[in-house]
Amino acid sequence: MDASPYLDPTVAAVYDRIAAPIQFTPPARDLVALIKAPIGGVVLDVGTGTGVVAFHLAQVTGPTGLVVGIDPSPAMLRASRARRSYRVVVARTPGVPFRDDVFDAVTASFVLSHAGDYQSALADMVRVCKAGGRVGISAWGSGANPVGQTWKDVAAMYVSRDRFQQAFRAVIPWDEQLSYADDLDRALQHAHLTAVQITRREYLFNLTVTDYLAMKESTVEGTVLRRMLDASDWDRFTREAANVFRERYADAVSFVRDVHFGIGIKGGSN
Numbered sequence: 001m002d003a004s005p006y007l008d009p010t011v012a013a014v015y016d017r018i019a020a021p022i023q024f025t026p027p028a029r030d031l032v033a034l035i036k037a038p039i040g041g042v043v044l045d046v047g048t049g050t051g052v053v054a055f056h057l058a059q060v061t062g063p064t065g066l067v068v069g070i071d072p073s074p075a076m077l078r079a080s081r082a083r084r085s086y087r088v089v090v091a092r093t094p095g096v097p098f099r100d101d102v103f104d105a106v107t108a109s110f111v112l113s114h115a116g117d118y119q120s121a122l123a124d125m126v127r128v129c130k131a132g133g134r135v136g137i138s139a140w141g142s143g144a145n146p147v148g149q150t151w152k153d154v155a156a157m158y159v160s161r162d163r164f165q166q167a168f169r170a171v172i173p174w175d176e177q178l179s180y181a182d183d184l185d186r187a188l189q190h191a192h193l194t195a196v197q198i199t200r201r202e203y204l205f206n207l208t209v210t211d212y213l214a215m216k217e218s219t220v221e222g223t224v225l226r227r228m229l230d231a232s233d234w235d236r237f238t239r240e241a242a243n244v245f246r247e248r249y250a251d252a253v254s255f256v257r258d259v260h261f262g263i264g265i266k267g268g269s270n
Contacts, residue, residue: 006049006071006073006075006076007072007073007074007075008075008223009075009078011075011218011223012050012073012075012076012078012079013079014214014215014217014218015049015050015076015079015215015218016050016076016079016080018207018211018214018215018218019215019218019219020049020050020052022205022207022211022215023203023205023215023257024049024052024109024110025052026203027109027110027138027201027203027259027261028052028053028055028056028109029056030138030201030259030261031053031107031109031136031138031261032053032056032057032060032107034136034199034261034263035057035105035107035134035136035263036105036134037057037060037061037065037104037105037134038061038065038104038105039060039061039062039064039065040061040062040064040065041061041065041066041104041105042061042065042066042067042068042102042103042104043057043061043065043066043067043068043103043104043105043106043107044067044068044069044070044096044098044103044105044106044107044125044128044129045057045067045068045069045070045086045106045107045108045109046070046093046096046106046107046108046111046121046125047070047071047092047093047108047109047110047111047114048069048070048071048076048077048080048088049071049073049076049080050076050077050079050080051069051077051080051084051086051088052109053069053107053109054067054068054069054080054086054088055080055084055085055086057086057107058085058086059085066086066087067085067086067087068086068087068088068089068098068103069086069087069088069089070088070089070090070091070092070093070096070097071088071090071091071092072090072091072092073090074090077090093108093111093115093121093122093124093125094115094117094120094121094123094124095124096124096125096127096128098128099128100127100128101127101128101129101130101131102128102130103128103129103130103133104129104130104133104134105129105133105134105135105136106125106126106128106129106133106134106135106136107135107136107137108121108125108136108137108138109137109138110138110139110140111137112137112139112174112178112187113139113140113172113173113174113175113177113178113179114171114172114174115173115174116173118174118178118187119187119190119191122135122137122187122188122190122191123191125191126191126192126193126266129266130266131266131267131268132265132266132268133265133266134263134264134265134266135188135191135193135263135264135265135266136261136262136263137184137187137188137261137262137263138259138260138261138262139178139179139184139259139260139262140175140179140257140258140259140260141179141180141181141200141257141258141259141260142176142179142180142258143202143256143257143258145255145256145257146255147212147249147253147254147255148255150244150245150248151213151216151221151241151245152164152221153244154237154240154241154244155221155225155237157237157240158225158229158233158236158237159225159228159229163228164224164225164228167224167227167228168220168221168224171220171224172220179260180260181198181200181260184198184260184262185198185262187262188262188264189264191264192266192267193264193265193266193267194264194265194266194267195264195265196262196263196264197262197263197264198260198261198262199260199261199263200258200259200260200261201258201259201261202256202257202258202259203256203257203258203259204254204255204256205254205255205256205257206252206253206254207252207253208251208252208253209242209245209246209249209250209251209252209253212245212253213238213241213242213245217238225237
């Protein structure tokens with residue numbers, strides 16, 4: 001995860017301005033609804049970023065509850081401070097800096113795919129969850145996204161698809177595997193969670209072309225590509241992408257992304 005683009009303050013700012021409210025807030029609301037955090041509960045959000053999930057968890061747990069968000073990126077945590085209603089700690093999983101059996105619920109929104117060892121990361125989340133508590137995961141599905149494919153087609157004019165995919169997997173090694181419901185279900189079962197339920201939902205996103213391209217630059221795909229190109233090639237790529245998108249989509253894009261939510265209960269008794 002050290003190669004994550006989200007350690008960059010500039011990337012974090014664009015993420016907070018565009019990606020968080022448009023692309024990550026709708027799934028965050030659904031994850032919070034599915035996790036059923038108790039009023040007054042103590043909840044951990046792993047990979048909290050700019051706090052999209054943590055913010056909604058705090059609304060559910062209320063003034064008597066406690067929500068803690070951990071993230072390895074100080075830049076992402078700083079981006080959320082103006083509206084923060086929860087506590088934050090610079091940390092990652094594995095390595096969650098809390099004792100066993102302390103949280104009523106634990107969430108991780110689009111996080112596990114970033115972990116070098118997602119099974120150890122998930123086991124660490126289960127460790128800090130109380131017996132009978134819920135662990136909730138969200139992951140992008142494998143559904144087709146023609147708008148995203150257009151961006152990749154332009155990128156392939158500058159870096160081969162195989163080379164780009166290899167660089168992408170170095171940052172997000174489990175993106176493809178965890179995009180399938182059966183694999184997500186197996187991961188939760190392997191972590192000894194019980195009553196596992198997988199829910200699939202689709203989301204329609206609408207953005208201006210300008211905002212979409214800015215958002216893509218702040219994603220792992222965008223930052224990986226930027227690292228692979230020199231300054232002049234990156235400038236040519238951004239101009240080419242803008243031209244292709246405006247020719248194909250005019251001023252705005254609409255696309256659907258599917259998300260899988262996995263919820264499980266930690267067994268045992270306190």
